Amino acid sequence: MSTADLFLWFFGGLLPLSAMAYFLARGKALSVESNHVRLHSRPGFYGWYAVSWVALPALAVSLLGSVAHLFNLIEIPSTMLLASAFGLSGAGLWYGLGHVKAAFRARQSVEKVMRCMLFTAATISILTTLGIVLSVVFESIRFFQVIPIWDFITGTQWQPDTAFLVGAGRADENVAPPLFGSLPIFAGTFMITLIAMFVAIPIGLFAAIYMSEYASHNARGRLKPLLEILAGIPTVVYGFFAAITISPIVVEIAHSFGLEADYTNALAPGLIMGVMIIPFISSLSDDVIRAVPQHLRDGSLALGTTKAETIRHIVLPAAFPGIVAACLLAVSRAIGETMIVVMAAGLRPNLTANPLEGMTTVTVKIVEALTGDQEFDSAFTLSAFALGLVLLIITLMLNIVSTIVVRKFRQRYE
Amino acid sequence: MNNRVDMDNQTDMNQLTEVTKTASFMNNNKSDRQIKRKRADRRFHWYGFTAIAMALAFLVFFFVDIIGQALPAFDQTEVHVTVNYTKAATKNYNKAVDKSVRRIVSRAWLRSIPQYLEAHPEMIGTSHDEWVPADSRVDQFIKEHDGHGLKSKYQRTVKEMQQENRVRSVFNTTLFTRGDSKLPEYAGIWAAAVGSVFTLLITMLVAVPIGVMTAIYLEEFAADNRFTRLIEVNINNLAAIPSILYGLLGLAIFISFFGVPRSSALAGGLTLALMTLPVIIITTRASLRAVPESIREAAYGLGASNLQTTWHHVLPLAMPGILTGSIIGLAQAMGETAPLIIVGMMAYIPDAPTSILDATTVLPAQVYTWSTESLRGYSERTAAGILVLLTVLLSLNALAVKLRNRAQQTW
Structure with a gap:
């Protein structure tokens, strides 16, 4: 299964499931309210509460899976990953629906989740800077291991043409050094x-x-x-x-x-x-x-x-x-x-x-x-x-x- | 602080006394000095006017020059020849036309004949008089461009054909329907345009939500602590970092580390998203800040929570501003080339991509690739590509300005 297919499966599955969770939980909340029971939060919040339980665990599992895959820790078959993600989603849906009760403070929970998401978004800008700095610094260090930093700053000749010979293991041939x-x-x-x-x-x-x-x-x-x-x-x-x-x-x-x-x-x-x-x-x-x-x-x-x-x-x-x-x-x-x-x-x-x-x-x-x-x-x-x-x-x-x-x-x- | 204000006032006073001194000195020979000062005044005014005029004159010169270079690309020369769809032509496409016009007709078209015959076997054995695209050199020769590169032997043939009315000029549809080609007469911007759409789609899907969320967090939720200030300083710095460094980031992090395919719309889109992020954050924050505090207080007064206030009242009011910022960011990302070249999006792409992981090129990168080609036919196509790009970008910017003007609400 290719990455693109996985992508498609995931979003094709997760988005409808989330929508379903929202409308189910909201519908349940509405029907509870129609019996003249006053819920703590507006029905929509119960819907969003269920969505967060459906989407977030599945996203977390897939993130963990891809991180594991990236660092070659363990190879999890993609079908298994998909199945476990959807299994968790289903469990989340059940859990979320179970919380449509008058005493449950859904709004506070949803707002906490939203706040966390906003905060995560804000940290991405920091990560970007960090990414730029780290990518540039690490590769530069590798460069300065080969070329002395002083030569780089003060040298007046830029002739890198023979650099590839070093990479090819032919550095001892009779050519001028880069x-x-x-x-x-x-x-x-x-x-x-x-x-x-x-x-x-x-x-x-x-x-x-x-x-x-x-x-x-x-x-x-x-x-x-x-x-x-x-x-x-x-x-x-x-x-x-x-x-x-x-x-x-x-x-x-x-x-x-x-x-x-x-x-x-x-x-x-x-x-x-x-x-x-x-x-x-x-x-x-x-x-x-x-x-x-x-x-x-x-x-x-x-x-x-x-x-x-x-x-x-x-x-x-x-x-x-x-x-x-x-x-x-x-x-x-x-x-x-x-x-x-x-x-x-x-x-x-x-x-x-x-x-x-x-x-x-x-x-x-x-x-x-x-x-x-x-x-x-x-x-x-x-x-x-x-x-x-x-x-x-x-x-x-x-x-x-x-x-x-x-x-x-x-x-x-x- | 007080001290500084005093000092500033003092310097201002010093300047003022200086001016007063000169003024009293001027009174001695009034008319002469005053004429001089009047002239200096007018001169200064004139300098400012000249500066603006020079900038605008450049703008006019620039557009006239680009349009002048681009216009010929919208015409394609065609020649009327007899095409023999023989059995031999299915193997050797050169056999399809007479030897005398073999170098006159487009080679790209010739090469497509075996494929065409495979699709239409009933044509084999027939021969037709057809208008077919001419070789790029012939095209340039007809357009009387310097450096057309057509040999004098063929020049004579073309002139003869012209006299027999076997040469005509038609609108160049190839330019808009085909991808890149090694032969200028078959090179078009379609693949690059599709690539641009794919790439920008990813850019917007990533940058707009994250950017707007960051702005909402900073403006409506974040406490004024050290971390918040760190993010703010950081965003300002990110906005000033040269775009090429985002290319280095994309290469080192997305491609080398995360293994995103090189030259793909995904790699390019993510790189551009990070680049556009500061623009979107800054404009969104400005439009959130423009929503008056009284609106928020009214919402709080009715018992709305922070999130409800933002979602139901502040965001809808700030929406036009956010949209403007997103469009400006989109336009900027669309014209960006340097980081995309670094992540490999200047490859030779003859076909439009079908997924975000395919090797892709974008419009500005296509313009760059064509500008490095030596054949004369490419340089007018470069200008044509630029014209298309500029039209889209200027319309986007005009849209943004219009939106901004309409949204400018005085509270």
Whole structure:
């Protein structure tokens, strides 16, 4: 029996059974009430009480079975598992129906179960974080057992091509050892992020100033969704646009200035990434600028300053922490951006300050390492997790710093 | 705290006195300085306007460019040839057409002839004049695209056929009815679209209930203790984690650890669900918070329990907001590519999946695969795929905005 069949059997069986339990128990409760006996809870709660006794034990059994199967503890035949689950459901139905009595407090029991379920749902977000951290950390440790962490951080050469030989047990052959120096990769990420910020911060900030200080309420209502379209475009589309349309334009313009440019130059993905991030900065900055109390503006204008002077000297300094936080979040966004650079930036790690040359980024290398045909255990594949770990640390740090800055800003004006 | 307020006031005062000083200085040569300041003021206004204009100009340029690239893909060139359904054609499909047009007609179509004859044995031995799809190179040549790659010998044949009116252009239905193909003229987005639906179905089935339940717990039930705050900080951090790291999670946990089949809609859907979860939680919490306290108090006053209040009064009122958040999350998940590539959803998938455990690809991943192909025919199909994707996403977002506007209730 395949997993999909099991799934189908399970849900095909459990859902009707639960529905049956609900209506049976509720019907029984209703008939008890029609005899002028006052039940403690509303009839529906008795129904839900029966459902929880039908569904939860069966779910628990199947969960246990799959966990046992996963860790190869004991092999339980799936038919037996199914039979025991349904057996328990039947027993639960009988038990639940037996509790339709005037004195039984069904509502409290059901609410306790619901509370537990809500709490379980809330812990899943914690488990997700834990999952990300653990998966990245464990594989990284395996990587750093092969490649010294110091070489990884400070090395300037990224040549993993011979890594598969180690995995194949041919490490003693006469080839250069694989090199995993991540410096040029991080330099590429840094360069492209920098270009993106050069585009996004001025345009995003001025757009925010215009929307919050100059535009009428109506115009703002129209402009904001229009700008947000930019954030709704999938990154794979931006990547295609950067590679097919922008890159050739950049090369042509560079040529007209007598400069050499690669088709995988860092400028094209950087520019497009900047455009993508504009709405991010503009809407966050718009919020903080609007949060600056009106009396500060009024006071300044009353002293005879122009609107621009008020914005420059009063509003922007007041909103500064929030704007910084927005920019930090935008940076973390740019660093983690994948598809634009995968499609438009180069594959070759290149330690250079010239944005017209091809260079590569952390995310490109992660994708390359995990979509290749190398074994999962090779140092080349594992290097993706080490790069991911660094990416995770950087973005988390940026996020935490920006959260703290925003909190400080809020305390000041609320 | 008081101290800080004092200091802030002082800095504000300092700024103000500075401005006042400049203002009194300006009075000395009034007209000149004032003109300058007026100009600076106007310039500043203009900067803001330019920023918006640049962003919008980019938007227009972007859409015009993508649509311009995509439109040719909706036309497919067909050629009128004599097809000989001979016995030999069942073995060697090349025999079905005359040698002169063998490289003009689509090879994918040629290859389908033996299958066709197997299904229709009564056709064997007949010959028909038919409109058949042209090879992608011919198609590109007719559309006058650079880099069509058609040899000059065939160019001449095609021109002759054109003069004999044996070439026509029809709407490209293949694009919408077929899966991926190694030959551009037979490549379509159907398989990827079905894959997207499967994947997003799983994403929504997992993310919406868990997300809404988490939000209800945090907003309506949780006590303000350390654990609750930990969850809150955690959700904010999750929202900022780059999507590619969710791909690493999916690969290490779902695929390597739990043994979910690689490239399956299940693996991709679960990965995307975890990614969408923070979006749904955050928007749901906001809409729950917008329900005024008086509603809850009225319910409590009538003897309703916490759960009854939430279920009967708060949730229905917050529903439009929750729906908006779910749609936005869905749109985001639909356009996401990076984590899905990591879990292997960029495989070559010619047929639509039939179960959530089949190898599947999704629309954005299909767009990515096509964009890496070198044949000219694929690049217009990439743009066409993008156009379809953008249409769906923008409609979803417009729907969300509309819902939000309608739901915006002032209490």
